[in-house]
Structures are given as C-alpha cells and as structure tokens.
Amino acid sequence: MPSPNPLLDAALAVRKNAYVPYSNFAVGAAIRTVAGTIYSGCNVENVAYPQGTCAEAGAIAAMIAAGETQIAEVLVLADSSRPVTPCGGCRQKLKEFSGPEVKVTMTNLEGNDLVMTMGELLPGAFDADQMDRT
Structure with a gap:
C-alpha cells in the first residue's frame, strides 16, 4: 500500500545518509515536482564549515540533474525540538x-x-523580474 506521505518517507530515508560528523544534526529534504517526481537530499558537512551542503540544495541538485525545474511541494525534516526551517x-x-x-x-x-x-x-524574495532593466 502506498504511503500517505511519500515526501515524508523520502526525507526520512535520505536523512539516514546525512554526513554530519561535526554537528550530528542530520536533515533530510524531499521535493515533489509538478510532474509528480520526488527528489531527496541530505546535508553533507565538511571540516571547512562553509563548504557543507544543505539537504534542500541536494534535493534541488538531484531535480535539476534529472532535467526538471518546477517544484510543487517541499518537505524538510530534522531531529529537533520544533520543526526546522530552511536556512x-x-x-x-x-x-x-x-x-x-x-x-x-x-x-x-x-x-x-x-x-x-x-x-x-x-x-x-529576490527574483528574475528585479533584473529586468526595461
């Protein structure tokens, strides 16, 4: 039987793969595109802290690599006392x-x-319309 929340399932699964040896703060993110495909990502830390990658960025990269560009829904999951927002x-x-x-x-x-x-x-939000010089 399909899960009632496939975005949550994807975020839970990918969160297990997060590389977080420094903060121990694993995050999983899943996005559903307008085509209905789900892409997920986890955070990847680096000893040089600014060089890490957020879970949301990983999910977006997977979506773009697959040739899609339109997000329909997002879910972000972490083990925190309250829901964690994207940076x-x-x-x-x-x-x-x-x-x-x-x-x-x-x-x-x-x-x-x-x-x-x-x-x-x-x-x-800053968007492409703000770059229009006409």
Missing part, C-alpha cells in the same frame, strides 16, 4: 524553482509540522 540561502534556492503558493512543510521526528507557503517563508 536563508536554501529559501532563495527553493524560490528559484517555486511559485509563492508552493507548500513547504517543516517537521521533526515527533511529527510536529509547520506548514507555510514559499511566499510566507521568503517574503520579498
């Missing part, structure tokens, strides 16, 4: 491929969810 950089990365109505679910292992739209998560 500022990942909010902008998600915005690049999402409309303001795209649902972003942030959750923890206890199932405490915080659901926002991309527009709520990143109001006033």
